[in-house]
Amino acid sequence: MSSDPAELWLRGVAANPAAPSDVLLRLLSEQARTTWTILCEERELPADVVEAVLAHPERAIRRRFARNRHAAAEQRGRLVNDEDALVRSALASGPRPRLGRVEALPDEILEHLLTVQDDDSTGQLLTADEIRQELVVSGQISPAFRRRTLNHPVAELRYQATGLWLWLTPGQRDALLSDPDPAVREAALRQSRLLDPTAMEKELPEESCHHRGLLLTNYAVSHAVAAQCLADRRDLWSLAHNPHTPGDAVTRLARDPDPDVRERVAARADLDPVLLAELAQDPDSRVRTRALLHPLPRTWPERAAIDRIIGHTAGNTGHTAEIIGAVDDMIVEPPTSWYETCAASTNPLLRRVAASCHRLPEELVHRLAGDPEADVRHLLAYNHPLAPPAIVLDAFIATPLQRPYLLTLPRLPRTGLHHLLDHDDPDVRALAAADAGLARPPLHLLADPEPRVRRAAAANPLLPLDVISSLLDDPEHAEGAAANPGLPAERLHGLLDLSGLPRPASEAGRRPGRPAPVPTG
Template structure:
């Protein structure tokens, strides 16, 4: 007896499966195929059928697909089942979608469709999920601050310090008392007392006080003496004399952190520019004072870039981003740090992209691959090899190379790299060797490769001892006709 679940997943992944075959996968008997609905681009007719399905489970399955168009996303955002709407922004594939969700979609997910919803989640819970997953674009967060809905304005208060001065002032004086209170609590936190600090149960609680609350002079000196200078160096509430005090701290890491502040005075900046540590001097030199906070935030994001964790928040644009001209000037700077900042701008023109793609600094090239939608295929492959944590995000890019890949990839130690070669329809090698690869994902890709002979595919589908990953790959192969795919569905018990 051939296992049906791998075959169903393979049919869902089969790029040649006609609409009539795909529509049979909407039946509850084919639910094993639904997780695949996020892994590939589907024809609009199929997506339309899914959106019209009465089953929330199948609608939720397609909602995480990163290739959905704005119209389909808007309809899913208005789904009466909040879990369907939320799935637009959640899940491995949705969180790494090549294009962010539109402001209209995000607004509808936040506020819900007219007439109410099924009540699985509160709107506050949904907002928290969207925020934690980095789904809120910079443009939408700007709109939240002045939105007619008091609830969206209240939520904007949680990132009030990222907003421009006019929007901050408006929230602090908002006509709604709850919005005003939330804005003031987040923008003007109370000064901690000595009693609060003495009652802190763990060192991390003191880190919170020292990094995020105004610190009076007597507590500041005590905190420095107790070894909390690093936390203090990130505190936006410090007075100029306190910043100056930390700029002369004996720990170069503390001075390095101070050199990345947006509120440096000319005196502190001059002190840091003459620092004995070259890293401190460099950070002070690349950004003259007076500084613009938006530019400082971008520079600090890429300062010391190595291999970042793949978290969606890493790719959220600032609420108040620097002007494009600043990024373009950075791209032509002799300082690698400024060129790295330029590489995070998705709006760079083609000439600047070509310039940065050939940059001598490896981090510049890798950042460009991660951030720019038009990064060239060769650079995307370079980043794929160098940044394992970002591989899914890179493979979702339309320009990611899938054909004529370097022959040596098939001998790579990493199975995720060998899988690329196994899936390459122009792979110039022995398919049988890849079908016997130690890694299941490589074997699955090899079984689905057009270069695997049709006879081999049929033998895999007919053998009751075929491993699940080979069954799945064989069912995804392009050799299978519509009639054969229907036969496989019949055998799996999926109704016509």
Template sequence: MITPEGIREAAALPERRLAGLALNPSAPEDVLLRLLADGPAAARMVLCRDRALPDAVVDAAVAHPDRYTRSFFARNPHAEPSQRARLVDDPEWFVRAHLADGPRLPWAVRPRPLPDRAVVHMIRTYENELLGGTFHRQISAGLMRSMHAHPDAKVRRMGVSWSGVPDEALDALLADPDDEVREMVLLRLRHKDPEWVERELPDRPCHARTGMLTNDALSRGVVERVLASPDTPDDRFMIAGNPTLPADAVRRLAVDADPEVREQIAFRSDLGAEERRVLAGDTDPRVRLAVSVHPALSEAERAAIDYEVPVDGTFGAWPRSLVARDHGEVRRDAVSGHPMLRRRAAREPSLPADLVERLAADDDLGVRVLLAQNHPDAPPALLLRSFLEYTGPEREHLLTRPRFPTAGLARHAGDTDPAVRALAARDPAAAAETVERLTRDPDPGVRAAGAGHPNLPRARLAELLEDGELAHRAAANPALDPAVMRRLVAPLPLRDDAAG
């Protein structure tokens, strides 16, 4: 089966140039339609997958005879969910599978949900194997909460499987007319039965054993066996986070020889005052840090702990929870003297304006960058400062934030960091000579950024259209003359055998 990577690698210069043209925001509709109808696979792939499209091009993509082309549109994160949902009954399972799998997005970015009607139709009519993976991420919060009560049994089954059973709905689901729904509910209840858990617990390392020791109701027999003679080295760590762990076992694990077990225990909200005191003086800095954020501690008690806050962590985007945190808790975290609690608050996209302003000026790098990465109203100055100061994983995500500034970025064209030099190409007022210099930069990313700037001198733009490395970026330059665009598509069709 041809892959997107294979299509890209197989593309010669003319195909790469047309792929760049397909991404040009100034390309006229007729050029896009011509690329879709007669262009090579590389152009059709990026056209349908990597940009927003005019309605007429959407119509043509949905009706395209090539299944690969339709499947690319099925995963387009720029398309409206209702547009993608037009493929819900595509005759090819391949296209339906890509629609169910969802748009191509970073893990932390939740896609916009498909229309509820489309989701229900997919659950009712698609094979179960197409509904695994990331399909659940495309379901609206409202539908997810109500699926257990849906009239269709298959939807109820999915609801019980994905979102659990609300206590108020338990009796009705135990009497559900569908055998599978009742069995799924009973299975969930069994995991709350300590005797059943003890009887069914595997005696060898496996996913089921990990899940049961971590989440299920633990009997006294299971707890004592793990404490006395665990079957695997990780058993004590796994039960340390189990919410059903009895208080005496919590006390014993708070002084366990393994610092990872003590660290896990330190995160428990049910720690007693004595356990908190002991862990606060632990010899391991990770344990002290973990207990220092315990919700039962006062600010004075936190400050008395000798904790060390890591400054070299990953400060990236966090997936948005379907359940919002308590506003009072978020505010307490935001005004805390503990940087780790302020970092936790900075990840909240619903943080109010006064706290956004406060945390944007925080003296902790992690707080500032997490706010920039996750809040929709992060100030432009904070976004730029974060990009300049943070060089860790997911740095590039900052550039996708809607308020990232552009004005004045040309002043960074001489920076020693290539990622910062490339910012100059985002400045709409960058001088032509600056942009041309960027296209000759030693770094390929900077060269590519410069090739797409509309202020690039026309002679240099024409030269780059023939450049093996930068032709695709030059063809995507919005300043490209529409007459040139039409000349580029004039030799079509250049259809290949890669996809269709």
């Protein structure tokens, strides 16, 4: 970290939540380039500053704003027609860092990015197709929008909807196969081969590779392919996972000597009740657990919802909530009623699954908030907008890996944290040091050994103005002090003057210099 006072002041002012627009606008000058990430990507901006950012001639500013997770999707979406492909790519790839669910872009923005073609008259570093690929994996396309593309009036979007083939109903597949647009029909016909065992058999590579694994884990499997895999004891976990594996092969896999294979069979949605009862008596505890966890009848989306919570890798009986974090929506989710049933289960694994659903009704949220299992409470804190603040704070303290995400949640308490001021963990002390509702300023934390704690303490608005002023000249505290919302606007302007940033033309006659002392009364 730089010890140059000017750079520290600029960084602090850029982060200052109370800095008025005329202060923030000065930071858009080239002399403040080092603050652009803080200013344009890492904080919320007033509406007039957003307008200046969107119209700014400097690509780096617009590109950073395109990745701003604090900005509304509608604001970022206005960059959809930016002249620079790198800016459009930043918009398509989504907010950074990605922490939890991403707000979906508006339909009209998605439609444009998914259908726009390259302008051959201008040279671009990225093609429209490359930008599309960024968008597809960004989390900014909602499952609802994907479903709407199935009968969208724009043929290109129906063409892309054929890529959802495995999740479509037979009626939806038939509609695409008979689409009025020949390109859509051809794409649908190609996709239909995914469920054609003969076509898959012809395409299956002999050597082990990603493509072979993809085919055997997800797509139609012929009897001959399944028999060969069983004979060679090859790709058995993939076959056990695949919804399209022939029934006779599933029966053999249920009795395979490898417990990882049997566990995958025990999770299948198409399992015969007799076979399920057999697996429920399996000598391996993981196989028994999975067989008994999910009663029949089952659906494949239910299996997927369980898998994303408890995992299904060798030796794993369930990830901790901290490893899972906030979960993404699936293309096809189980109904909320199924999650409600899980919430009432005596099995803590199913209650963890329920806690991952952000649609649970309020009464069940309160029930799970008092669950005896910490992982249930923590998953609820990560995923539900009605999770009580107390369990969100508990999750922040107990699960360090999820702290960057939890800090983005409005439900995380920012006041009432006096009891955490001397916590052993510096992240927790930093949270408490920023509490503007403390009975007295956290002066002792200005001497904390951790820079982030000192920075949070220096930015606490409870500090007297004369203390803030003195901290501005201390390299250990200058950045935090410049970020303190208790500083008056003119003092912020003075810091920018001292850092060499130009004032607007209307104020050009003012002579830069050290600001007058801050009044203490």
